[in-house]
Amino acid sequence: MKSSILTIGDEILIGQIVDTNSAWLGKKLTELGIPVNEIISLADTKESIKKSIENAMLKSDLILLTGGLGPTKDDVTKAAIAEFLNVGTYFDENLYNKISQYFIKRNLPISKYVKIQSTIPETAQLLTNNVGTAPGMLFKKDNKVIISMPGVPHEMKWIFKNSIIPILPQLGKIENNIYQRTIKTIGIGETRIAAKIEDITDTFPEDISLAFLPSSGQVRLRVMSSSQNDNTVHVDKFVNQISSRLGDYVYGYDSVIIEDALKDLFISKNLTLSTAESCTGGYLSHRITSVPGSSKYYIGSLIAYDNHIKESQLNVQSETLLNHGAVSEATVIEMLSGLLNKTGTDIGIAISGIAGPNGGTPDKPVGTIWVAYGTLENYKTKKLTLFKERLRNIHYTATAGMNLLRLFVLNNT
Amino acid sequence: MKSSILTIGDEILIGQIVDTNSAWLGKKLTELGIPVNEIISLADTKESIKKSIENAMLKSDLILLTGGLGPTKDDVTKAAIAEFLNVGTYFDENLYNKISQYFIKRNLPISKYVKIQSTIPETAQLLTNNVGTAPGMLFKKDNKVIISMPGVPHEMKWIFKNSIIPILPQLGKIENNIYQRTIKTIGIGETRIAAKIEDITDTFPEDISLAFLPSSGQVRLRVMSSSQNDNTVHVDKFVNQISSRLGDYVYGYDSVIIEDALKDLFISKNLTLSTAESCTGGYLSHRITSVPGSSKYYIGSLIAYDNHIKESQLNVQSETLLNHGAVSEATVIEMLSGLLNKTGTDIGIAISGIAGPNGGTPDKPVGTIWVAYGTLENYKTKKLTLFKERLRNIHYTATAGMNLLRLFVLNNT
Structure with missing residues (x-):
């Protein structure tokens, strides 16, 4: 059984929303052993939907549609x-x-739209939706299966998990011969990794592939086998070889994210953490607390966006701000000690920089970020020279900050 | 000139990355008056790339490819x-x-991969890339144009903006008859909006369409005309009618986001803001500071993730935590007054809740969030009863928090 994913809506084509449904479905289908042939985003006109289903049926056995089921x-x-x-x-x-x-x-009026939502194609097999009003629908034609789901992500996910996965084995033969592992690296670029592991990848057999997936300070290496053979052992062997070569650049595997790796490391060493952020404005704190269980090591943050707060809450000296500026090594060192004195955590990190797009000077252009991290007695500093784009600077700095903390704990505790 | 967007890479099909390139390109092309027929994500095999280009050339004049240009x-x-x-x-x-x-x-070694990257198809017209190593490439065949760009988002964007937009008028006839406006609403659902504005939308002519785009506490209403006629006036008229009907639920138009609306409102009234976050862990602060210029009204935040910090930094009484719990109306009220006393801002907001997936009780299930907001003398509280999913709770609460602040300033200052 192979699949096509069709996401319906002009809002996708005109770029008003980013289609995250197809990525989620692609991941689930791959894990379930159902390869995805293609993902197509199309206009919400009857003609384009009909034509796209027809084309998808030429290559796939399972056609999954999202979107266009609302009452409007x-x-x-x-x-x-x-x-x-x-x-x-x-x-x-x-x-x-x-x-x-x-x-x-929900104490809401029942409008006439409920009647519209209750009108459905004759041959539809309804798929329960417990988190919204539009049910999923399953249709069969020429030994192929067409499934339509709402476009609202959490409704689509609920229906897929609860009403589709249980019946998948009845819908077609699942080959289940995709095996993949992902090595998560941080702090090293794609080209440098490629050069470091070239002699290993040169020995890959034809039916095992390696993909480099770079994103904001991280590169994921996906080793995948999708042949008829059972290549589990070979894939695992290559993963081990590459990991040994890359050493500390590797922080985890598969679904582990840097937020998890940091949490596990701090908890295993029984250490606590707090943060002081200026230019990242709380984004580092958000990343850290985005994973459950982070309260076991993470205490909180002082977001000192304004310089007065740096003085009043973090005890940064006004002479330091005057002589060195808010974006300086001296300031982040004082922010760090102010933070650790206040929160009493074992380890801290302080960040101050110019995220942009404005505020740069010839000496300190947009993208200049200072970081201090460590303990009261043993701290380190680092200057990052990053980009022109505000959000890119914020995202990259948070990721780099988590990696600096990880390496500090690995090497100093 | 109509277009197709082809994004290449197994990592998209297996859901390892979310394809944001196509949304960005879709938006730009639409703004430039070049309709997007379809967005297709495909495997990185030569066969699927060739087949997809061939199919796209049947419906589109401009085929834009991203991805698969790296050296590996x-x-x-x-x-x-x-x-x-x-x-x-x-x-x-x-x-x-x-x-x-x-x-x-960059003081990096020149590896053999540079040679691979410098080997290109014979008829390629190179498109300058000043922010990376792989140039874009333009090809012509049968009066159609094929453009290939790297998949790294900031490189793709740079090439599109600097090396493609300037030459677009030479590549084909641009019709430029798409006109769209988007009304941004917050705090009201799709079905309720539909019922409220039904009599207006019933008068829409055939060639003007309305789309509802719901997302985490917000609904965008897109009014679009893509006919040969100049419908600018009609679209604007409907936008005004709908906006009047929806009143305060409307916070802006088109590319304005709630973060902008909040900033403009605070700055126009010369008010300052600080935040105290527990369960949202800095995400509200991040959202507020994600837009340039937020430092003009936003001072900073105390992220009191741990209860001790709520006591030591926000002066929440230990009896309050003991008697009412950290997630309670009494606690967020004390967090708010502690915050305002500390930061001295005109207005503040304090949030404490159970983001999940753990930590819920029968009395206070996961998704229970308390918010206090306002000034020292005049504050309000609100209890949100949200979802089971951690990130959904965090995202929704930050959005709802910004709206509570917006309505407070509109109605109380």
Whole structure:
């Protein structure tokens, strides 16, 4: 069984939203052993939906559609599917009662749109949606399966997990011969990695592939086998070889993210952490607390966006700000000691920089970021010279900050 | 001139990365008056690339490819294009020297991969890339234009803006008849909006469309005309009618985001803001500071992730935490007054809740969030009852928090 993912909506084509549904579905289908042939985003017109389903059926056995199931006028997926299958639509009273309950529970009026949502193509097999009003729908034609889901991400995910995964084995033969591992690296670029591991990758057999996936300060290395052979052992062997070569640049594998790696390291060493952020404005703190369990080591942060707060809350001396500026080694050192004195954590990190787009000078252009990190007695500093774009600077600095903390704990505690 | 966007890479199909390039390109092309017919993500094999270019040429005049131009083994786009066009490749010495300079400037060794990157299809017209090593490439065939760009987002964007937009008018006829406006609403759902404005949307002519784009606490309403007629006046008229009906739910238009609206409102009233966050862990502060100029009204934040910090830094009484719990109306009220006393800002907001997935109780399930906001003399509180998913709770709460602040300033200052 191979699949195509069709995401429907002009908002995707005109770039008003980023389509995250297809990435989520691609990941799940791959894990389930159902290769994804293609992801197509198309306009919400009946013609383009019908044409795209027809094309997808030429290469795939399972066609997954998201979007266009809402009650409003731009939602034409149901009508398009009915036309494609050459069937009529009918008013489903059970569905009407179920959707009505959803509104009654929330003390919302039952509008006429509930009736529209309860009108569905004749051959639809309904797929339960417990977190929204539009159910999923399953159709069969010429031994192929077409499934339509709402475009709202958490509804789509709920339906896929609860109403589709359990019936997948009945829908077609799952080959299940995709095996992949991902090595997570940080602090080294793609080209340098490629040169370092070239002699290993040269020995890869034809049916094992390596992909480099760079993003903001990190590179993921995906080793994948999708042949008929069981290549589990070979893939694992290459993963081990590459990891040994790359040493501390590797922080984890597969679904582990740097936030997890940092948390596990701090907890395993029984250390606590606090942060003082200026230019990153809370983004480092957000990244750290985005994973469950971070409260076991992370205490909190002082976001000193304004210089007065740097003085009043972190005890940065006004002479330091005057003589060296808010973006300086001297300032981040004082921010760090002020932070550690205040929070009492074992380890801290302080960041001050010019995120941009304004505020740069010839001496300190946009993208100049100072970081101090460590303990009261043993701290280090680092100057980052980054980019012109504000959000890119914020994202990269948070990632680099987590890596500096990781290396500090690895080498100094 | 109509376009297709092809994003190349197994990492997209298996969901390892979210394809943001196509959304960015879709937005730019739409703004430039070049409709996007489809966005296709495909595997990085020569066969699928060749087949997809061939299919795209059936419907579009401009085919934009991203990805697969790196120096490593999984990068096959150049070879696929050369085979599709039936031309050879050659080593471009000028390009080699240019890429080498890139490495020399950064004190990096020139590896053999530079030679691979300097080998290009014979008929390629090179498109300058000043922020990376792989240039863009332009090809012509059968009156259609094929453009290949690297997949690294900031390189793709640089090439599109600097090396493609200036030559677009020479590549085909741009119709320029897309006109769209977007109304940004917050704090009201899609179904309620639809019911409120139904009598207005019923009067829309055929060639003007309305789309509802819901996302985490917000709904964007896009009014679009893409007919041959000049519908500017009609679109603007409907936008005004809908906005009047929705009142305070509307915070802005088009590219304005809630972060901008909040900033403009605070600055126009000459007010300052600080925040105290527990469960949102800095995400609200990040959202506020993600837009340039936020330092003009935003002072900083106390991220009191740990209860001890709530006591020591925000002066929350230990009896309050003991009697009511950290997630309670009493605690957020004390957090707010502690914050305002400390930072001296005009207005503040304090948040404490259970983001999940753990930490819930029957009384206070995961998704229970308390918010206090306002001034020392005049504050309000609100309890949010949200979701089971950690990040969804964090994102929704930050958005809701910004809206509570916006409404407070609108109605109380």
